[in-house]
Amino acid sequence: MLLELRAVSRRFGGLLAVSDLSMTVVSGSIHGLIGPNGAGKSTVFNLITGVLPVTSGEVWFKNERISGLRSSEICRRGIARTFQATALFREYTVLQNVLVGAHLLAAPGLAPTLFWSGTYRDRERQARERGRALLESLGLGAVGSQVAGQLPHRDQKALALAMALATGAELVILDEPLAGLTDQEKSETIAVLRRLREQRLTVLLVEHDMKAVMGVCDTVTVLDHGVRIAEGTPREIQANPAVIEAYLGAEEPSA
Amino acid sequence: MVLIALAIIVLPLLTRDSYYLDVATTILMNLTLTMSFRLQVSTGQINMAHISFMGIGAYTSALLVTRLGFSFWATLWIGALTAALLAVPIGSVALRVSGPYYFLITFAFSEVVRLFFNNFFENLFGGPSGLVGIPKPDRVLGMTFNGKLALYWLMAVICAVVVVALVRLDYSRFGLTAGAIRQADLVVETLGVNVFRFKLTTFVVGSFVAGVAGVFFAHYRQVLHSSDFGLEPMVLLVVFTVIGGTGSVWGPVVGTILMTVASELLRELHHYEILVFGAVLILTMLFAPEGLVALPGGARRLLRKLRGRAAEPAGAGVAP
Numbered sequence: 370m371l372l373e374l375r376a377v378s379r380r381f382g383g384l385l386a387v388s389d390l391s392m393t394v395v396s397g398s399i400h401g402l403i404g405p406n407g408a409g410k411s412t413v414f415n416l417i418t419g420v421l422p423v424t425s426g427e428v429w430f431k432n433e434r435i436s437g438l439r440s441s442e443i444c445r446r447g448i449a450r451t452f453q454a455t456a457l458f459r460e461y462t463v464l465q466n467v468l469v470g471a472h473l474l475a476a477p478g479l480a481p482t483l484f485w486s487g488t489y490r491d492r493e494r495q496a497r498e499r500g501r502a503l504l505e506s507l508g509l510g511a512v513g514s515q516v517a518g519q520l521p522h523r524d525q526k527a528l529a530l531a532m533a534l535a536t537g538a539e540l541v542i543l544d545e546p547l548a549g550l551t552d553q554e555k556s557e558t559i560a561v562l563r564r565l566r567e568q569r570l571t572v573l574l575v576e577h578d579m580k581a582v583m584g585v586c587d588t589v590t591v592l593d594h595g596v597r598i599a600e601g602t603p604r605e606i607q608a609n610p611a612v613i614e615a616y617l618g619a620e621e622p623s624a
Numbered sequence: 625m626v627l628i629a630l631a632i633i634v635l636p637l638l639t640r641d642s643y644y645l646d647v648a649t650t651i652l653m654n655l656t657l658t659m660s661f662r663l664q665v666s667t668g669q670i671n672m673a674h675i676s677f678m679g680i681g682a683y684t685s686a687l688l689v690t691r692l693g694f695s696f697w698a699t700l701w702i703g704a705l706t707a708a709l710l711a712v713p714i715g716s717v718a719l720r721v722s723g724p725y726y727f728l729i730t731f732a733f734s735e736v737v738r739l740f741f742n743n744f745f746e747n748l749f750g751g752p753s754g755l756v757g758i759p760k761p762d763r764v765l766g767m768t769f770n771g772k773l774a775l776y777w778l779m780a781v782i783c784a785v786v787v788v789a790l791v792r793l794d795y796s797r798f799g800l801t802a803g804a805i806r807q808a809d810l811v812v813e814t815l816g817v818n819v820f821r822f823k824l825t826t827f828v829v830g831s832f833v834a835g836v837a838g839v840f841f842a843h844y845r846q847v848l849h850s851s852d853f854g855l856e857p858m859v860l861l862v863v864f865t866v867i868g869g870t871g872s873v874w875g876p877v878v879g880t881i882l883m884t885v886a887s888e889l890l891r892e893l894h895h896y897e898i899l900v901f902g903a904v905l906i907l908t909m910l911f912a913p914e915g916l917v918a919l920p921g922g923a924r925r926l927l928r929k930l931r932g933r934a935a936e937p938a939g940a941g942v943a944p
Contacts, residue, residue, distance in 0.1 A: 418814055444816035456811045458804045469804045470815045472797065482796045483789055493797070536816050 371396040377426035388595040399572045401582040404592035410575040419443045449538035451529040459518030467500040470535030543574040645772040651884045652783040658876035660833035665870045668806035672731040677707040679853030681835030682842035696761035707835025715827035742850035754849040794873035869915015
């Protein structure tokens with residue numbers, strides 16, 4: 370297995386936002402994390418990526434403990450993420466955004482940079498080519514030189530994913546990748562996720578669109594009030610009485 | 625860049641007047657400072673202690689030369705390295721916080737340094753009456769540095785190296801990451817860049833350059849006062865940089881040249897000069913918040929907008 374949470378808890382003052390959560394994400398799968406509003410899903414993402422420290426418990430990735438490391442170090446180990454409120458470098462062009470993401474793969478060092486050496490130019494050219502190819506594959510090929518802050522919502526979402534992929538991550542964590550998209554755009558994004566799985570990437574996502582989650586995920590974990598109440602295949606989850614109970618009055622999981 | 629290089633080379637051919645050479649040398653010295661200050665601003669840090677690292681370089685070199693007989697050519701490096709070394713612990717503390725807290729911590733530090741030079745070890749730093757009797761740079765490779773012209777050339781070489789290196793950095797991946805940190809530091813961190821270490825690197829490199837400028841300053845003016853590294857010159861440094869524009873690496877170049885010349889023209893005003901600068905800063909913030917270098921682009925956009933509006937049929941843009 371690729372990612373493992375071992376009895377992870379996170380406390381905010383008197384509130385236990387995540388309580389004793391254990392879950393595993395299998396390599397090469399699409400894993401959904403669902404739950405009603407305030408269930409602690411985004412907090413779990415912040416704990417995995419080191420944006421917030423865990424109060425107790427451990428996070429393991431590829432048989433190494435990553436809880437306690439800086440976010441940048443966790444990214445170096447192979448985990449990249451997007452944010453719920455799409456976070457971009459709004460003043461930069463689309464290609465520049467992706468190049469910042471490619472920092473890890475292409476950082477040429479101080480001396481080659483200062484002396485504008487052949488190594489530097491080669492690395493930079495390669496990074497640009499890779500960046501353009503990545504944008505092309507996510508349907509952003511035509512907008513590479515546009516300013517990111519002025520892109521339509523759909524393209525901003527795709528760009529956030531492109532930046533995460535540019536790091537060369539093995540596990541990408543997506544916070545509501547479908548939020549605010551039209552049905553047409555949703556199915557395009559889902560197709561992209563399936564393609565990533567074919568390329569042996571692992572995806573962990575939080576999403577409110579139950580139809581999409583049940584359609585694309587291999588495994589689903591359900592959180593309620595910071596506690597894991599169920600985990601299994603979409604079919605198992607939909608039949609689970611605890612899940613139906615948690616969602617009563619909110620949104621009913623539907624096939 | 626080519627234009628500036630030409631100006632630097634042509635100027636001494638036009639005039640040997642020591643006043644003009646002095647102004648030109650001051651511009652180059654200020655430019656070295658504003659460029660290294662802007663390196664830190666590019667990641668979003670306003671380091672109010674930048675001038676202190678210039679002071680650390682200046683006093684280190686002045687003391688090593690006057691007390692221990694070191695050569696200027698050794699202390700140029702030693703002074704700058706001392707500034708850079710002290711920047712490591714100071715930056716490590718200050719960069720734990722950001723925004724206004726960072727501003728306040730670095731400001732407090734700069735006052736500590738100034739008061740230290742003013743009030744402690746008076747037999748070393750000269751106290752309120754200053755440290756005097758600092759010699760000009762000594763002979764090296766058959767070159768002497770007694771005249772204004774030679775010192776001008778020395779400063780020009782130092783400044784050229786600094787400007788070329790910092791412009792190069794700004795146009796590289798390094799500058800790209802710095803700007804990204806300014807826009808959304810958390811995102812940069814989750815994309816694998818250790819933001820703390822990156823900011824600390826800019827802090828230390830900036831302090832090294834400020835140290836170099838300080839060493840030159842000490843042996844150029846030949847006398848040091850703690851107030852040379854106090855709040856007023858620091859504020860001027862900020863004003864120079866901000867008026868030019870911090871968004872572009874050329875901002876400090878434009879700001880420094882214009883404002884150093886303005887400062888000379890306003891010399892008669894003495895301490896009221898800073899009032900004029902304050903007013904200029906406010907006007908810049910109001911009418912060109914991205915600095916003077918952003919004006920041509922802004923004017924172009926405005927013109928296009930005006931033309932676009934003129935082309936629209938009359939009344940089309942009027943809301944009821």
